[in-house]
Amino acid sequence: MIITLEKAASLLLQQDNILILCHRNPDGDTIGSGFALKKMLQSLGKRVRMDCETGIPQRYEVLFGAHEDDGDFEPEYIVAVDAADRKLLGKAVEPYPTVNLTLDHHETNKDYAEYTYVDDKAAAAAEVIFRLAPMLGAKLDLRIATALYVGISTDTGCFVYSNTTAQSHMIAGELISYGINLGEVNKILFETKTKSRVEIDKIALNSMEFFCNGELAFVFLPLSALESSGVTEDDLDGVSAMPRQIEGVKVGITLRERADGTYKASVRTTSVNAADICSQCGGGGHKRAAGCEFKTSFEEAKAALLKAAEKVMYAE
Amino acid sequence: MIITLEKAASLLLQQDNILILCHRNPDGDTIGSGFALKKMLQSLGKRVRMDCETGIPQRYEVLFGAHEDDGDFEPEYIVAVDAADRKLLGKAVEPYPTVNLTLDHHETNKDYAEYTYVDDKAAAAAEVIFRLAPMLGAKLDLRIATALYVGISTDTGCFVYSNTTAQSHMIAGELISYGINLGEVNKILFETKTKSRVEIDKIALNSMEFFCNGELAFVFLPLSALESSGVTEDDLDGVSAMPRQIEGVKVGITLRERADGTYKASVRTTSVNAADICSQCGGGGHKRAAGCEFKTSFEEAKAALLKAAEKVMYAE
Numbered sequence: 001m002i003i004t005l006e007k008a009a010s011l012l013l014q015q016d017n018i019l020i021l022c023h024r025n026p027d028g029d030t031i032g033s034g035f036a037l038k039k040m041l042q043s044l045g046k047r048v049r050m051d052c053e054t055g056i057p058q059r060y061e062v063l064f065g066a067h068e069d070d071g072d073f074e075p076e077y078i079v080a081v082d083a084a085d086r087k088l089l090g091k092a093v094e095p096y097p098t099v100n101l102t103l104d105h106h107e108t109n110k111d112y113a114e115y116t117y118v119d120d121k122a123a124a125a126a127e128v129i130f131r132l133a134p135m136l137g138a139k140l141d142l143r144i145a146t147a148l149y150v151g152i153s154t155d156t157g158c159f160v161y162s163n164t165t166a167q168s169h170m171i172a173g174e175l176i177s178y179g180i181n182l183g184e185v186n187k188i189l190f191e192t193k194t195k196s197r198v199e200i201d202k203i204a205l206n207s208m209e210f211f212c213n214g215e216l217a218f219v220f221l222p223l224s225a226l227e228s229s230g231v232t233e234d235d236l237d238g239v240s241a242m243p244r245q246i247e248g249v250k251v252g253i254t255l256r257e258r259a260d261g262t263y264k265a266s267v268r269t270t271s272v273n274a275a276d277i278c279s280q281c282g283g284g285g286h287k288r289a290a291g292c293e294f295k296t297s298f299e300e301a302k303a304a305l306l307k308a309a310e311k312v313m314y315a316e
Numbered sequence: 317m318i319i320t321l322e323k324a325a326s327l328l329l330q331q332d333n334i335l336i337l338c339h340r341n342p343d344g345d346t347i348g349s350g351f352a353l354k355k356m357l358q359s360l361g362k363r364v365r366m367d368c369e370t371g372i373p374q375r376y377e378v379l380f381g382a383h384e385d386d387g388d389f390e391p392e393y394i395v396a397v398d399a400a401d402r403k404l405l406g407k408a409v410e411p412y413p414t415v416n417l418t419l420d421h422h423e424t425n426k427d428y429a430e431y432t433y434v435d436d437k438a439a440a441a442a443e444v445i446f447r448l449a450p451m452l453g454a455k456l457d458l459r460i461a462t463a464l465y466v467g468i469s470t471d472t473g474c475f476v477y478s479n480t481t482a483q484s485h486m487i488a489g490e491l492i493s494y495g496i497n498l499g500e501v502n503k504i505l506f507e508t509k510t511k512s513r514v515e516i517d518k519i520a521l522n523s524m525e526f527f528c529n530g531e532l533a534f535v536f537l538p539l540s541a542l543e544s545s546g547v548t549e550d551d552l553d554g555v556s557a558m559p560r561q562i563e564g565v566k567v568g569i570t571l572r573e574r575a576d577g578t579y580k581a582s583v584r585t586t587s588v589n590a591a592d593i594c595s596q597c598g599g600g601g602h603k604r605a606a607g608c609e610f611k612t613s614f615e616e617a618k619a620a621l622l623k624a625a626e627k628v629m630y631a632e
Binding site: 176177181183186191195201208247 | 469475476477480482483485488490497498502503507510518521530563
């Protein structure tokens with residue numbers, strides 16, 4: 001059932017022994033929101049702990065301190081943060097048939113909980129938790145402020161993405177006034193590259209070719225190179241975005257060889273329709289980000305992609 | 317003479333035929349501040365134009381529209397924005413013995429103008445111009461707001477750097493409410509890499525070696541590679557910062573071969589003292605960014621740098 005944030009606050013104030021669930025493969029928003037909510041509720045004298053199927057990456061302890069979960073208790077109230085679908089909570093939710101409350105910012109939230117509050121204008125769930133604090137009567141402190149800042153800055157790419165609103169900035173301004181060490185926090189969040197990402201950047205740059213008067217950049221990631229560099233899916237996400245960032249490039253294509261001998265193409269564009277390119281190769285997606293797969297040879301896959309891209313680029 | 321911002325506003329209100337000067341090699345803050353001030357003063361019926369010794373890069377017209385300078389007039393009042401020293405105005409200031417007013421945010425401002433307003437707590441001169449608007453009685457619009465946003469986001473690395481304050485965010489929030497197309501603006505400012513920067517990244521990644529258990533990354537940029545890639549000084553600045561961004565790296569050293577056969581080292585660090593490393597090689601600088609030069613062979617320069625770095629890293 002969809003409720004107001006005031007109602008969510010009054011529900012939380014009536015509860016104790018609360019379990020907060022973050023979505024699996026957690027990002028800074030689900031962890032920052034969960035941590036901030038936990039500390040707020042603990043400050044009101046409640047027993048609270050937080051869980052995530054795939055664990056909480058260590059850098060969040062570096063960012064806002066020890067988890068300080070309350071020890072073993074039988075949860076009486078289950079709250080999900082930043083999770084649009086029960087499935088995203090994974091194994092952590094399995095023991096509990098009912099999620100009692102979800103606090104979210106995804107337009108696609110499935111209203112799977114007993115009570116649901118969604119603000120789809122918010123750039124991050126952390127904005128929702130920030131607005132909840134005075135309704136709970138909970139005071140912010142430096143650690144809570146840092147956690148909420150991490151949530152907002154993660155989901156906005158540090159205020160770069162177009163989902164950033166005036167509200168995101170206003171809230172960030174208030175949070176910073178608690179004394180957040182922005183230099184340290186943003187260095188951890190945004191300025192650190194893994195060694196495997198450095199390896200894959202090297203592979204990508206060395207294979208990069210330009211076509212269509214420099215408007216199309218084509219990158220090939222051979223399996224042998226991927227295997228020796230120890231890359232993760234996260235690294236691959238980042239590298240697909242890279243060719244499009246080059247001046248003058250309208251279409252960036254990254255073709256990756258898989259272990260089963262097939263090829264996966266990721267197409268990222270600035271003004272050209274990426275879904276139109278991929279649909280010609282049996283794939284699909286969004287206007288600016290789409291993909292398709294090939295069971296052909298590398299040469300055939302590359303030729304098909306270039307042909308499809310040229311057709312769409314010069315038809316527009 | 318140091319004055320208040322209110323005094324600066326009252327001086328400007330008394331003047332007409334105003335020339336606004338930006339510092340040479342302009343960045344988004346000097347151009348954004350100058351443009352916004354020009355449009356504000358024009359909206360009050362004054363004749364204003366803006367100048368910069370080294371020209372105004374075209375992307376600022378893309379960002380906030382045509383310059384719309386008022387045509388030829390003999391300037392009666394010279395205003396410098398975001399320039400700490402008269403020298404930084406270059407040839408553009410030569411015809412004018414006196415700069416009448418400077419609006420700045422640099423602690424190092426030399427008070428070279430007749431009247432000087434400096435807010436050294438402001439992350440950008442654009443924050444000063446924003447605060448000036450109501451004192452002038454000038455209304456903001458989308459173009460002025462975009463110019464001021466560009467100023468603030470440029471000087472804070474889009475709210476990443478530690479100079480970002482609560483005020484920076486509060487102002488950005490107000491500016492965004494004028495309807496800035498954040499996705500487009502930030503793409504132009506932060507997500508575009510020049511082709512020569514891509515080339516130099518490739519050279520850097522291919523030459524990168526790790527020492528000291530991965531805590532030291534060493535990059536060599538040979539002259540032949542630099543010449544063939546058409547790099548600029550801007551590109552070189554960016555590439556020096558790159559090795560330090562790699563996970564686990566405490567010291568990033570970039571050694572560049574120059575046309576005269578000498579070598580220039582840029583040292584960037586996280587926690588180690590960069591100036592201490594460079595001072596052992598006859599150079600110097602700041603704690604996190606320092607440099608030194610070598611008239612030796614490449615091998616000798618490299619060996620000296622590694623030895624100096626190890627000494628400082630293991631002494632701390």
